[in-house]
Amino acid sequence: MTALIALPVLLPILGAAITVIGSRSPTLQRMVGVVVLLAVSVIAVVLLVESDARGPLVAELGGWAAPVGISLVADRLSALLLLVSALVTLAVLVYAIDQRIADYGRGTVSTTFHPMYLMLSAGVSLAYLTGDLFTLFVAFEIMLTASYVLITRRTSAAKIRAGMTYVTVSLLSSLLFLTAIGLVYAATGTVNLADLAGRIELLPPGLVTVLGLMLLVVFGIKAAMVPLHFWLPDSYPTAPGPVAALFAGLLTKVGFYAMLRTQTLLFHREEPWTLLLVLSVATMLVGALGALAQNDVNRLLSFLLVSHIGFMLFGLAVFDAAGVSGAALYAAHHITVLATLFLVSGLITRRTGTVALDRMGGLARTAPGLAVLFAIPALTLAGVPPTAGFVAKLALLQAGVAAGPWTTAVAGVVIIASLLTLYALARVWVRVFWGEPKPALPDDDPDDEVVVGTAERTPVPMYSATAGLVAVSLAIAVFAGPLSAVTGRAGVDLLDREPYRTAVLGVGP
Amino acid sequence: MTGPTTINLAMAVTVGVLYTAGFYLLLQRSLMRVLIGVVVLGHGTNLLLQIAGGPPGRAPIVGTGNAEAITDPLPQALALTAVVITFALTTYLLALGYRSFVLVGHDEVQDDVEDRRIATQKMPSASLDDDQDHTDEDHTDEAATRQDPS
Numbered sequence: 001m002t003a004l005i006a007l008p009v010l011l012p013i014l015g016a017a018i019t020v021i022g023s024r025s026p027t028l029q030r031m032v033g034v035v036v037l038l039a040v041s042v043i044a045v046v047l048l049v050e051s052d053a054r055g056p057l058v059a060e061l062g063g064w065a066a067p068v069g070i071s072l073v074a075d076r077l078s079a080l081l082l083l084v085s086a087l088v089t090l091a092v093l094v095y096a097i098d099q100r101i102a103d104y105g106r107g108t109v110s111t112t113f114h115p116m117y118l119m120l121s122a123g124v125s126l127a128y129l130t131g132d133l134f135t136l137f138v139a140f141e142i143m144l145t146a147s148y149v150l151i152t153r154r155t156s157a158a159k160i161r162a163g164m165t166y167v168t169v170s171l172l173s174s175l176l177f178l179t180a181i182g183l184v185y186a187a188t189g190t191v192n193l194a195d196l197a198g199r200i201e202l203l204p205p206g207l208v209t210v211l212g213l214m215l216l217v218v219f220g221i222k223a224a225m226v227p228l229h230f231w232l233p234d235s236y237p238t239a240p241g242p243v244a245a246l247f248a249g250l251l252t253k254v255g256f257y258a259m260l261r262t263q264t265l266l267f268h269r270e271e272p273w274t275l276l277l278v279l280s281v282a283t284m285l286v287g288a289l290g291a292l293a294q295n296d297v298n299r300l301l302s303f304l305l306v307s308h309i310g311f312m313l314f315g316l317a318v319f320d321a322a323g324v325s326g327a328a329l330y331a332a333h334h335i336t337v338l339a340t341l342f343l344v345s346g347l348i349t350r351r352t353g354t355v356a357l358d359r360m361g362g363l364a365r366t367a368p369g370l371a372v373l374f375a376i377p378a379l380t381l382a383g384v385p386p387t388a389g390f391v392a393k394l395a396l397l398q399a400g401v402a403a404g405p406w407t408t409a410v411a412g413v414v415i416i417a418s419l420l421t422l423y424a425l426a427r428v429w430v431r432v433f434w435g436e437p438k439p440a441l442p443d444d445d446p447d448d449e450v451v452v453g454t455a456e457r458t459p460v461p462m463y464s465a466t467a468g469l470v471a472v473s474l475a476i477a478v479f480a481g482p483l484s485a486v487t488g489r490a491g492v493d494l495l496d497r498e499p500y501r502t503a504v505l506g507v508g509p
Numbered sequence: 510m511t512g513p514t515t516i517n518l519a520m521a522v523t524v525g526v527l528y529t530a531g532f533y534l535l536l537q538r539s540l541m542r543v544l545i546g547v548v549v550l551g552h553g554t555n556l557l558l559q560i561a562g563g564p565p566g567r568a569p570i571v572g573t574g575n576a577e578a579i580t581d582p583l584p585q586a587l588a589l590t591a592v593v594i595t596f597a598l599t600t601y602l603l604a605l606g607y608r609s610f611v612l613v614g615h616d617e618v619q620d621d622v623e624d625r626r627i628a629t630q631k632m633p634s635a636s637l638d639d640d641q642d643h644t645d646e647d648h649t650d651e652a653a654t655r656q657d658p659s
Contacts, residue, residue, distance in 0.1 A: 145597070149601075152608075160613070167601070175595075181587070182557040182584075185561045295627075
């Protein structure tokens with residue numbers, strides 16, 4: 001069982017190595033990617049079932065016991081997010097493979113795409129599973145370095161600027177993270193999360209506040225929390241469709257997961273966290289209002305992504321079991337729905353040849369299937385009943401109303417932001433799917449890898465992969481009962497902290 | 510390992526200077542300076558990790574002395590990992606700067622075209638039913654912004 005915990009990290013790294021060695025064989029590369037991610041999904045299911053039944057599972061790397069060695073921990077929260085992430089990564093990979101086959105033929109394959117894609121997946125898994133602050137840093141670096149390559153691969157002059165913003169900002173946040181780790185180690189003498197949970201409480205309150213805020217800023221940058229979000233709407237829209245979908249689905253949520261884990265485990269509070277409440281309101285409103293101003297469909301989705309990070313921050317800011325479990329459920333739903341919307345946007349762009357909303361129209365008549373694929377995740381993101389978004393949002397609202405007058409007020413902002421989301425997506429709907437059909441525009445940037453304006457050559461598997469993700473998000477709605485029960489137990493565990501500490505350190509407090 | 514440790518003032522000041530210089534350089538427009546900023550900041554961070562281990566002592570080899578006299582090996586391991594990572598990323602950023610130089614002719618960070626286009630929009634086109642054809646106007650705006658370097 002303990003070996004199983006390491007596999008979601010090891011398998012993708014092994015797969016990445018195989019895809020580098022077998023770079024001459026496109027079929028091998030594609031097979032390895034799909035098989036590895038399928039295996040990771042299956043392992044994630046096992047981990048989720050086992051950790052739900054028996055409490056957090058721990059693997060001690062190299063046989064060294066917890067405070068000295070590095071431990072991997074799979075509890076309900078990390079196993080659930082690992083499962084959702086693995087499914088999304090798999091669907092996006094299928095989409096990317098078929099896009100490549102359609103545009104460039106079966107015989108060619110990019111030398112960097114598959115290895116980097118699998119390395120990114122390994123980094124994401126390690127970030128979810130690690131029980132050690134420094135390994136969390138390494139996980140972020142694996143994930144981000146792979147993402148730097150994916151976002152700047154075959155860039156044109158117009159797009160390299162966005163890649164630079166992304167790389168520089170991410171590097172800065174990583175260096176700040178390293179600084180925070182140095183300070184945490186100087187103050188406590190350990191980087192093991194479970195060990196830190198006990199030691200940080202013994203420090204002077206001022207020092208605890210500084211360390212807590214530093215980690216908030218670090219993960220705030222990675223999760224695109226306003227006012228640290230500016231890099232995201234700049235860089236994501238320039239990435240090719242599947243890469244943007246992967247980033248939008250996973251990277252910010254890994255940042256939020258790290259924030260959730262460190263803040264609940266290390267910096268325990270009894271009251272709602274006022275600072276984070278304010279930041280969550282700002283994130284929700286700035287993101288939603290920013291989305292209304294956009295004409296580029298990918299930028300619009302990026303702003304909505306930022307806005308909905310605020311919903312999760314709200315759940316954490318409430319800082320009780322209900323709020324934290326609502327945030328966990330929201331993260332699981334958000335990973336699927338954002339990845340789906342970016343994939344659909346990729347399909348729309350292939351058909352229209354442009355990302356500008358005012359140059360599209362009439363797709364409901366020419367591509368009714370695409371309209372359905374857009375409508376379901378759009379309604380899910382806006383939180384219209386009975387979708388998964390509604391279930392997750394309801395959990396957050398209930399937590400907010402139960403926690404006091406101020407959090408109730410913020411719950412009102414959640415509703416406003418949801419309505420603004422619906423309005424922004426309705427604009428997309430009206431402009432893209434209604435009106436007179438317009439002819440497809442030619443590819444304005446033939447140098448880059450993205451081929452657009454070629455509706456005839458969109459293969460069915462690209463639609464199926466997107467439809468698969470829509471099905472996952474519908475499944476979250478259908479199994480909302482058992483899922484919210486799992487996240488509910490995860491929330492109680494996160495705030496209780498004892499199951500985690502006992503599992504890692506082997507003894508009680 | 511735990512408990513209050515006093516640190517060398519000279520080291521603390523050095524870390525402070527490295528952070529200041531690093532952040533200052535990061536805010537520049539030339540990618541080369543940003544790169545040097547990242548390098549300097551990385552040095553500051555690695556030095557900080559070293560200081561976090563407490564005062565220097567004997568080499569941490571098992572059986573060479575009592576545990577009190579040896580230095581803490583963990584921050585050195587952490588710093589070593591961090592050095593490798595910063596080194597790799599510096600190389601990558603250097604390659605990116607070179608690519609920018611090849612493609613654009615200089616390594617200045619460009620303005621965001623879409624942001625500026627939205628900022629200079631005369632009418633916010635936020636209403637649901639307006640899909641008028643201000644397409645051409647938008648297009649020329651964009652082209653104009655792209656040429657305007659200021």
